[in-house]
Structures are given as structure tokens and as C-alpha cells.
Amino acid sequence: MSESLTGTIMPHAPGFIAGDRPRIVTSRFEYEDSYTLERYLATDGYSGLRACLTRAAADVHNEVKTATVLGRGGAGFPAGVKWGLTPQGKFPRYLVVNGDESEPGTYKDRLLMERDPHQLIEGCLIACYAAGLSQCFLYIRGEMALAQERVATALNDAYAAGYVGTNILGSNFSVDIVLHWGAGAYVVGEETALIESLEGNRGMPRLKPPFFPAAIGLYGQPTIVNNVETLANLPWLLVNGAAAYTAIGTESSPGTRMVAVSGHVRRPGVYEIVNGTTTFRDLVYGNEFCGGIRNGNELKAFVPGGGSAPWFLPDQLDLPFEGKLVGAAGSMLGSGAIMVMDDTTDIPAAALTLTRFYAHESCGKCTPCREGGTWLERILSRIVAGNGTDADLDQLLEVGESICPGSFPHAASERLGLTAVPFPYKMTTICFVGPSAFAPIHSALTLFRDEFIAKIVKRTLIPVTAAPIAAASAAGGGQ
Amino acid sequence: MSRLTDANIKLAKEIIGRYPRARSAIIPLLHLAQEQHGHITNAAIAHIGELVGATSAEVLGTCTFYEMFKMEPVGKYLVNICGTMSCALLGSDELMHRAEHTLGIKAGSTTADGLFTLEHAECQAACTEAPCLQVNYRHRYRVTPDQLDALIVDLRAGNLDGEIPPHGTVARVRQHIPAGRAVGAVAPEDATDPPVWLSTGPSINAKTPK
Numbered sequence: 238m239s240e241s242l243t244g245t246i247m248p249h250a251p252g253f254i255a256g257d258r259p260r261i262v263t264s265r266f267e268y269e270d271s272y273t274l275e276r277y278l279a280t281d282g283y284s285g286l287r288a289c290l291t292r293a294a295a296d297v298h299n300e301v302k303t304a305t306v307l308g309r310g311g312a313g314f315p316a317g318v319k320w321g322l323t324p325q326g327k328f329p330r331y332l333v334v335n336g337d338e339s340e341p342g343t344y345k346d347r348l349l350m351e352r353d354p355h356q357l358i359e360g361c362l363i364a365c366y367a368a369g370l371s372q373c374f375l376y377i378r379g380e381m382a383l384a385q386e387r388v389a390t391a392l393n394d395a396y397a398a399g400y401v402g403t404n405i406l407g408s409n410f411s412v413d414i415v416l417h418w419g420a421g422a423y424v425v426g427e428e429t430a431l432i433e434s435l436e437g438n439r440g441m442p443r444l445k446p447p448f449f450p451a452a453i454g455l456y457g458q459p460t461i462v463n464n465v466e467t468l469a470n471l472p473w474l475l476v477n478g479a480a481a482y483t484a485i486g487t488e489s490s491p492g493t494r495m496v497a498v499s500g501h502v503r504r505p506g507v508y509e510i511v512n513g514t515t516t517f518r519d520l521v522y523g524n525e526f527c528g529g530i531r532n533g534n535e536l537k538a539f540v541p542g543g544g545s546a547p548w549f550l551p552d553q554l555d556l557p558f559e560g561k562l563v564g565a566a567g568s569m570l571g572s573g574a575i576m577v578m579d580d581t582t583d584i585p586a587a588a589l590t591l592t593r594f595y596a597h598e599s600c601g602k603c604t605p606c607r608e609g610g611t612w613l614e615r616i617l618s619r620i621v622a623g624n625g626t627d628a629d630l631d632q633l634l635e636v637g638e639s640i641c642p643g644s645f646p647h648a649a650s651e652r653l654g655l656t657a658v659p660f661p662y663k664m665t666t667i668c669f670v671g672p673s674a675f676a677p678i679h680s681a682l683t684l685f686r687d688e689f690i691a692k693i694v695k696r697t698l699i700p701v702t703a704a705p706i707a708a709a710s711a712a713g714g715g716q
Numbered sequence: 717m718s719r720l721t722d723a724n725i726k727l728a729k730e731i732i733g734r735y736p737r738a739r740s741a742i743i744p745l746l747h748l749a750q751e752q753h754g755h756i757t758n759a760a761i762a763h764i765g766e767l768v769g770a771t772s773a774e775v776l777g778t779c780t781f782y783e784m785f786k787m788e789p790v791g792k793y794l795v796n797i798c799g800t801m802s803c804a805l806l807g808s809d810e811l812m813h814r815a816e817h818t819l820g821i822k823a824g825s826t827t828a829d830g831l832f833t834l835e836h837a838e839c840q841a842a843c844t845e846a847p848c849l850q851v852n853y854r855h856r857y858r859v860t861p862d863q864l865d866a867l868i869v870d871l872r873a874g875n876l877d878g879e880i881p882p883h884g885t886v887a888r889v890r891q892h893i894p895a896g897r898a899v900g901a902v903a904p905e906d907a908t909d910p911p912v913w914l915s916t917g918p919s920i921n922a923k924t925p926k
Contacts, residue, residue: 251857252844293917329907341800341839369914371902372736379747379784380796380840382853385887392891402897409912409919413899415734416891420743420782423838437739437768439781456736456904499802499843506844544801544839574843576801590804594838600781 250351250383252344252497254506256525259485261493262469263509265353272387274394277355283400285472289363290408297367301471304479305491307512309345310335310426310464311543311572313560320368322451323459329371330459332364333435333450334468336377336384337419337426341544341594342574344507345495346465350377350384353469354391358401358414360468363475365412368461372413374435379419389416423598427668428462429454430600441602442668466495466573487513490559496520500577501534502527510558517541518554521577534579538684542571544591545673547646547660548680567646567657584688588681589617595674605640606671612636613674625693633682637675640665645679653684718757720764724748727890728767734893736903738768742778746785751884755786784853784886791826793871794883795819796837796850803839803847811847812836814861818868831872833883854880 253266265271265280277283289297302317323330334357338346349357361373375392377385392414395401403411417435419425425434429443432455454460470492474482483491490513497507498520504527510520520526521536530536538548547568549556556562560570578587596610613636616629637645641662649657664672682689720728728748732741742764749760756779758772765775779785797815799808816822819832826833842848845857849864856867870876881888913919 250842250855252842290920291918294914326910328910329902329904331902338841339839342802342843343839344841344843347841366913369911371907371911372899378841379782379886380850380853382886383855386889389887389889389891393889396894396897399897402893403899407920409916411899411912413734413893413901415893417740417744418747418886420747421784422782434743435740436737437742437770437778439778458904497844499846500805505802505846540801576805576843578805582805587801587805590799590801594800597838 250348252505252507253348253352254504254508254526256508258509258511258525259493260509261473261482261485262349262353262356262466262495264473265356266348271352272354272391274355274391274398277353281476282355282472283359285475286359286362286366286400287406288475289366290406290410294367294369297363297475300479301367301474304474304482305489306467306470306474306482307490307492307560308464309466309470309494309573311340311545311569313570316364316463316467319451319463320364320461322449323368323461324452327459328369330369330461331455332361332368332370332373333428333431333455333460333462334361334373334375334465335426335428335431335462336375336381336388336465337431338378338381338465338572339423339426340572340574341591342497342499342540342576343543343572344497344499345573347378347381347384348507349465349469349495350381351387354384354388355395356469356472357388357465358391358395360471361414362401362405362410362412363471364461364463364468366410370412370461372415374415374417374455376417376419376425376431376435379421385416385418392416422600423594424600424668424670427670430668431462432460439600441600444667486511487559489513489561494558494573496558496573496575498527498575498577500539500575501531501579501582502529502577503531504528513559514557516555516557517549517575520558520575521554527577530577530579532579534581537578537580537582538584538680539578540574540576540677542569543574544576544594545569545669545676546571547648547676548684549648550650550652550684552651553648564660565657567648567659569660583621584681584685585617585692586621588677589614589621591677592617592674595670599670599674603666603668603671605665606674609636609640610671610674613678617678620689620692623692623694625689627693629693630682630686630689633678637679640671640675645675647680647683650684655683718749718753718759719762720745720749720760720767721752724752725767728764730892732768734901736901739770739774741768742770742775743782746775746779746782747886750785751886754882754884755789786883789826789830790883791831791833792882793831793851793880794833794835794853796835796840796853797823798838798840798842798846798848798850799836800839802843806846808847810861811849811859811864814864815868818865832868851876852880852883853886
């Protein structure tokens with residue numbers, strides 16, 4: 238160890254639940270010392286890098302493209318395709334690793350950074366080699382102290398052992414990985430905001446299109462921004478090959494995915510699941526997963542893909558965890574986060590916890606989000622507090638319409654006779670923070686309108702007459 | 717007096733040297749200043765501006781965007797209670813009420829003895845372990861109101877000093893890139909040719925021993 242921790246070492250981040258399933262990114266989680274270089278090397282660590290260095294960069298890139306490694310950060314864009322979007326002949330190119338995990342409900346990148354930091358480092362090296370990226374910046378969310386310590390230690394050890402830096406493993410491949418850390422801003426998880434933040438600025442998203450980071454990114458250069466989990470897949474892929482990777486999961490969604498299931502379930506946890514085939518029913522009710530709703534309660538609704546995603550009802554339980562199918566059903570998979578609400582849940586209050594989050598996290602660049610998010614939070618707050626009026630419900634939808642014009646995606650419901658409106662939506666903002674403030678309100682209001690109406694105060698109009706004033710002036714002597 | 721110390725200036729220069737543009741070091745240097753002083757002072761803002769070649773206004777602009785940077789003194793322990801959905805579904809309101817009651821302050825303020833600052837926080841990436849909180853960005857999981865009281869007693873008694881450094885220190889391990897292994901910052905104007913491994917192909921063969 239090049240530098241050891243002072244004080245007590247904190248226990249591992251809890252939450253991960255293993256099962257009898259293929260494991261690509263969590264294969265070392267059972268070891269208490271999974272984060273050390275010793276354990277990493279003893280469990281085939283850095284073999285993917287070694288395999289990669291014997292092949293031409295274009296060949297490695299093709300392997301990743303063939304495997305269709307979908308981005309795990311939210312948008313689900315294939316990493317191999319993304320790497321190919323850099324303009325020909327323009328150098329240097331950079332890699333920025335998005336470790337700014339902060340989407341409500343999402344809990345996977347922190348586990349991967351705390352418990353297997355070398356796997357992430359190896360993934361970064363493979364990406365840099367394959368896509369010809371000259372320097373890597375590993376951006377970790379500011380509030381994740383342990384992840385920063387674990388990754389810093391791992392980087393120090395990897396440098397000392399010759400896995401990072403100049404002439405890696407004696408080859409002509411040289412790259413620095415610079416650990417960078419944020420300071421608390423959800424919006425920085427958006428890739429252009431991440432780049433702004435890395436340049437030392439306020440973390441506000443850049444307007445795109447026309448230019449995406451792959452063309453004009455960090456310091457105006459071609460930049461690949463990849464999520465932690467996406468990169469963590471690469472070492473296994475390079476050792477086992479694209480054919481083995483695509484043998485797991487489905488054609489459109491190969492491999493595995495980390496999914497965090499939280500809320501009112503018996504056994505909340507983070508699971509590595511087979512991509513594309515596992516259904517929401519498996520995840521919520523399956524004995525190898527959450528084992529059903531707490532206290533034997535009924536499921537009321539669930540958020541299938543992080544706080545930004547439109548909600549699902551029990552009607553959607555049999556959908557598999559697959560991007561296209563979930564999109565057609567009116568929501569998205571986002572960053573692999575399911576939040577479950579049972580029948581005791583106060584729906585408007587639950588929606589408020591999410592809307593408050595996005596209103597709070599608006600960076601203020603786009604007016605519909607800055608103003609609209611605040612309005613949505615205020616109106617919903619007064620409804621939840623019992624001070625709302627009938628007009629407030631329409632007002633919520635009207636404000637939402639200014640952020641997302643047209644029909645907003647929602648789930649089908651047999652009970653309400655609704656058919657699904659597919660994802661995505663139109664938006665008047667640069668990034669998804671604004672629409673995300675509206676998504677929980679739209680879902681809650683569309684699927685559970687009764688609960689909002691029940692909170693509206695019915696005021697009785699008092700007829701205005703001259704009598705009380707006349708009486709008052711008589712009594713008070715009128716001055 | 718609240719400019720960076722000599723040791724931190726040395727560290728700051730090392731950090732700046734890793735980036736193609738010095739301004740990229742603004743956030744790491746603000747963390748360094750906060751670690752040194754517990755919060756960010758105007759003198760530190762000016763000093764960071766000098767070090768990276770930015771105006772004080774530019775550094776201040778960056779500083780005020782990020783929630784972790786405190787422009788006023790906060791307690792030795794910053795207690796952040798998560799209130800986003802998964803935690804809210806499992807009792808974070810109750811936890812916050814208890815914290816306010818036990819500490820005798822409202823969220824957003826600091827105890828008179830300067831030990832505790834209480835904040836309502838947003839999602840801390842521990843959603844399966846709700847309700848959760850952080851003390852100086854160290855997680856505590858599935859916290860009951862009584863456990864929260866016990867935690868406050870422990871913090872007050874200094875029992876957790878080994879695990880939880882005072883506010884300002886986030887990671888206690890720093891990255892150090894050894895001079896002999898550093899590639900160095902790759903600036904846009906310095907490396908306009910394709911990297912060597914792209915143009916010349918693989919340079920170790922499969923038989924290279926481990």
C-alpha cells in the first residue's frame with residue numbers, strides 16, 4: 238500500500254445481495270478485501286488490460302462494439318458506438334468517467350467504486366487504449382468520501398505496480414488517470430455539465446445538439462463520457478470475449494445490469510441481474526430478490542428507473558427490465574433504480590419528495606426548469622399541506638406543459654381505462670432536470686388523481702353583506 | 717491568515733499540474749481550503765484565483781454553485797439527513813424531527829457549542845439502506861431515531877474521531893502520481909498527433925509473461 242487509511246476503516250457499503258446468477262461486475266464482492274490490488278490480481282485482475290495490449294486498438298474497439306455494451310448511466314447508448322463518434326484525426330481526445338451518481342433511488346456506482354476500484358481503473362485503461370484517449374479524468378461525486386479514498390488508494394497502488402502511467406506493462410501505451418471530485422450538485426451527472434464542472438466552472442449543461450462531447454467536449458476537444466458501471470464491464474468482456482458477453486441477456490440488452498430496489502419491499506438490495514429478461518415481478522416478488530412487499534401489503538405503484546422516470550402500476554409488473562419495452566410502456570430504465578410504494582403510501586406526499594429534489598437541484602440555466610420546478614414544488618407542497626385549491630391541479634399540469642409540451646409519457650391502467658403514452662417526451666430545457674421535476678407529479682396525478690382531490694380543501698364561500706360591517710360600526714362607535 | 721498554508725500550496729501546485737488547464741483545479745483547491753479552515757473564506761477564494769489564474773469573482777462563482785462549500789462556519793460535524801423518496805418512504809421525516817429535537821436546532825442551523833450543523837440533504841446513494849444519513853459525508857444506514865440519539869452522544873464524546881474527521885476533510889487518502897510514472901497533463905495544443913499506440917499498433921505480444 239502506498240498510503241494507508243488513518244483511523245478506523247469503515248465497513249463496506251452494504252446492500253449488495255448475491256444470487257445464483259451470472260456475475261460480470263460484482264464477481265469480487267464476496268471478498269472482504271475486494272478493493273485491494275492483492276485481491277484484484279489474485280482474481281484475474283488486469284488480465285483484460287493485458288489481453289487488450291496484445292491487440293490493435295481498432296480490434297479492441299470492435300470487440301466492445303460487437304458486444305453492444307449499453308451505457309449504464311441512464312440514456313442506454315452503446316459505449317462502442319459512442320467511442321466511434323469522435324471526429325477523425327482530431328487529437329488529443331479525453332475520457333471523463335462519470336462517477337457522480339446521484340439519481341434518486343440509484344445505488345450501484347458507489348458500490349462498484351468502493352468495493353472494486355481496480356476493475357473500474359482497468360475499464361478506464363481499456364477504453365483509453367481502444368478509443369485513443371490520451372488522458373482520463375475520473376470524476377467522483379463529492380459526498381462519497383469512502384469511494385474517493387478507495388479509488389485514490391487503488392490508483393496509487395496501480396501506478397506503483399505499473400498498471401497506470403507511462404509504458405503500461407512495458408507497452409507503448411501511456412495514460413494518466415486523474416482522480417477528480419465534485420462538491421455536491423446533481424446536475425453535474427449530465428455529461429456536458431460534468432465537463433463544465435471539470436473545467437472549474439459552475440456545473441451547468443451546455444446546449445446540445447449541435448455539438449456533443451464526442452466532437453467538442455473537455456477543453457473543446459473530443460471527449461468520451463462513460464458511466465462507472467459501463468466501464469466496469471470492460472475487463473470481463475476483454476477476458477471472455479463479446480460472444481460470451483452477448484450469451485448473457487437478450488440481443489438488444491446483453492450482459493447484466495446492476496439494479497437497486499428500495500422502498501416498501503421485504504428485502505431491499507442491489508442486485509446484478511441478467512439484462513433484458515428479469516421482470517419487475519421477479520425483482521419485487523421473487524424470493525431470490527426482494528421477496529415481496531413488506532408486512533404482506535399490496536403494491537400500489539413503483540418507479541422503474543430512478544426518480545426521473547414516470548411511474549408504473551401493478552399492471553406493468555410482468556414487463557422485463559428491457560429498455561425498449563419499458564419505453565413503449567411509458568417509462569424508462571434510467572440508471573437501474575426501482576422504488577416501490579405499498580398501499581399505505583400517501584401518493585401526493587411521495588411525489589413531493591421527488592419534485593422537491595429536482596426543484597432544488599435545478600442549476601437555473603433554463604427558465605422553464607428554474608421557475609417551473611419551483612412553482613411545481615410550491616403548488617404541490619400546499620396541496621400536501623392541505624391548503625390546495627381545485628385550480629391547483631390544473632395549474633400543476635399547466636406548469637408541466639411549459640417544461641414538457643404535448644403528451645407526457647405514462648403507464649397503461651386497466652382500473653382507469655388508460656392506454657400507455659410511450660417514452661420520451663418533448664422538452665423546453667437543455668437537460669432532464671426540468672422534466673424530471675414534472676414526471677412524478679404527472680404520474681401521480683394521472684394515476685391517483687383521487688388522492689389529490691381528497692387533499693383539496695373545500696372552502697365554503699361566505700356571502701358578502703353589509704350587515705357585519707354595519708354592526709361593527711354601531712358597536713365601535715365608528716370613527 | 718486563511719490563505720493556504722505552505723504545505724497546501726505545495727499540494728495545490730501538484731494538483732494543478734495534473735490538468736491541461738489550471739482552472740480545472742478550482743474545485744479540488746476549494747476542498748483543500750475548506751479542509752484547512754473548516755469553511756471557505758474570501759482570502760482563500762482570492763488565493764485560489766492567484767494560483768489558477770482566475771479572478772476572485774470566477775472562483776466565487778464556482779464555489780457558490782456547489783453545496784458542499786460553506787461560506788460561513790459550520791459545526792465540527794455536519795449531519796445530513798436524506799429526505800428523498802426511498803428514505804422518505806421509510807421514515808426520514810421522523811428522523812429529522814428527532815434530530816431537531818435532540819440537538820435543539822432547526823435544519824439548516826448550527827448548535828451554540830459549534831459542534832453540530834444539521835441539514836436536510838438529498839439522495840445519498842444508499843437507497844436500499846433507508847433511512848440514511850451522513851456525518852461529514854460518512855454514511856450511517858437504516859438509522860432509527862434512537863440510534864440517531866446514540867450517534868449524537870458518541871460524536872459529542874469524541875468516540876468516532878478515528879472514523880469521522882472534522883468537517884472539511886472529505887477523503888483522507890490523496891492521489892499521488894509518482895514522478896517516474898507520470899505521463900503529465902496532455903494539453904490540446906501539445907498533442908495533436910494520434911497517440912503512439914494507435915498509430916503503431918500493439919507493442920507487447922501475447923506471450924509476455926505475467
